[in-house]
Amino acid sequence: MDYQTLSITLDDKVATVTLDRPALRNAFNEQAIAELALAFDELGRNELVRAVVLAASGPAFCAGADLNWMKKMAGYSQDENLADASRLADMLRTIYLCPKPTLAKVQGDCYAGGMGLVAACDIVVAAEGVNFCLSEVKLGLIPATISPYVIKAMGEQAARRYFLTAERFDALAALRLGLAHEVVAMEALDITVAGIVKALVANSPNAVREAKKLVREVVGQPLTDALLLDTAERIAAIRASNEGREGVASFLDKRRPSWLD
Known part of the structure; x- marks a missing residue:
């Protein structure tokens, strides 16, 4: 435009x-x-x-x-x-x-x-x-x-x-x-x-997006079982994501993650 x-x-x-x-x-x-x-x-x-x-x-x-x-x-x-x-x-x-x-x-x-x-x-x-x-x-x-x-x-x-x-x-x-x-x-x-x-820009694009969403959706929420379950589900999902797996693997292998290439 x-x-x-x-x-x-x-x-x-x-x-x-x-x-x-x-x-x-x-x-x-x-x-x-x-x-x-x-x-x-x-x-x-x-x-x-x-x-x-x-x-x-x-x-x-x-x-x-x-x-x-x-x-x-x-x-x-x-x-x-x-x-x-x-x-x-x-x-x-x-x-x-x-x-x-x-x-x-x-x-x-x-x-x-x-x-x-x-x-x-x-x-x-x-x-x-x-x-x-x-x-x-x-x-x-x-x-x-x-x-x-x-x-x-x-x-x-x-x-x-x-x-x-x-x-x-x-x-x-x-x-x-x-x-x-x-x-x-x-x-x-x-x-x-x-x-x-x-x-x-050095960080995982998906993790940055989800971290931004996390702050927005968790702030002000009471500390309930539902909130604890929600946060557990979020970390479980991102651990299983492509970038989550790649980030952990690159850290353990002492190499650059793929999103920096």
């Missing part, structure tokens, strides 16, 4: 999806939402892709909603607003459920809906000096569609504060809250992301 709001590259099993509207601080509109949903759906099904990096061009990562898009929404009916918000919700879910590991590379400020993009990714690396903000209440709105992902990432107590105050907080605060996994100097951002991606 000829993307208008994104650029996509594939290099050595790693796809990079770059928000590419720097003049508009990478704010998204209906086209950007549709293109992000399509890109992550296609990359999730592409057997050549082992990891996906979400990046941005220019000084900002994402300023949230495009002003022209917001002007259009101001005249929408209830049904039109619902359809529009549902498309955003579906896009965020597509990123969150992408079977490939996803990494947000946050080089600049990230506001409002942009925080939903970041929180929907598996791993977040931010540059020092980056600011985050859930600014919706300043406009009389709420961060509803991004809330499932942001609350998972930063926790209920932090969400209570920042959803209500719309205060900016910096990358180090994001690290303390759990929204970011690492915060590094801007000049170290590329090499840090490259190191994490290298670790991701």
Whole structure:
């Protein structure tokens, strides 16, 4: 597809999806939402892709909603607003459920809906000096569609504060809250992301996919007999899988597993 709001590259099993509207601080509109949903759906099904990096061009990562898009929404009916918000919700879910590991590379400020993009990714690396903000209440709105992902990432107590105050907080605060996994100097951002991606693609593709699913489906579950059985069935199944057998055999034989060839 000829993307208008994104650029996509594939290099050595790693796809990079770059928000590419720097003049508009990478704010998204209906086209950007549709293109992000399509890109992550296609990359999730592409057997050549082992990891996906979400990046941005220019000084900002994402300023949230495009002003022209917001002007259009101001005249929408209830049904039109619902359809529009549902498309955003579906896009965020597509990123969150992408079977490939996803990494947000946050080089600049990230506001409002942009925080939903970041929180929907598996791993977040931010540059020092980056600011985050859930600014919706300043406009009389709420961060509803991004809330499932942001609350998972930063926790209920932090969400209570920042959803209500719309205060900016910096990358180090994001690290303390759990929204970011690492915060590094801007000049170290590329090499840090490259190191994490290298670790991701060195692992069994099937195991990475199943491990991602495991976290998503086990978190918050009570410690019941049903959960214990479920986890036992998962490890039994992956031990018997082709990559599970190959991984153990290669370790015992002191050789590279086949997925690295």
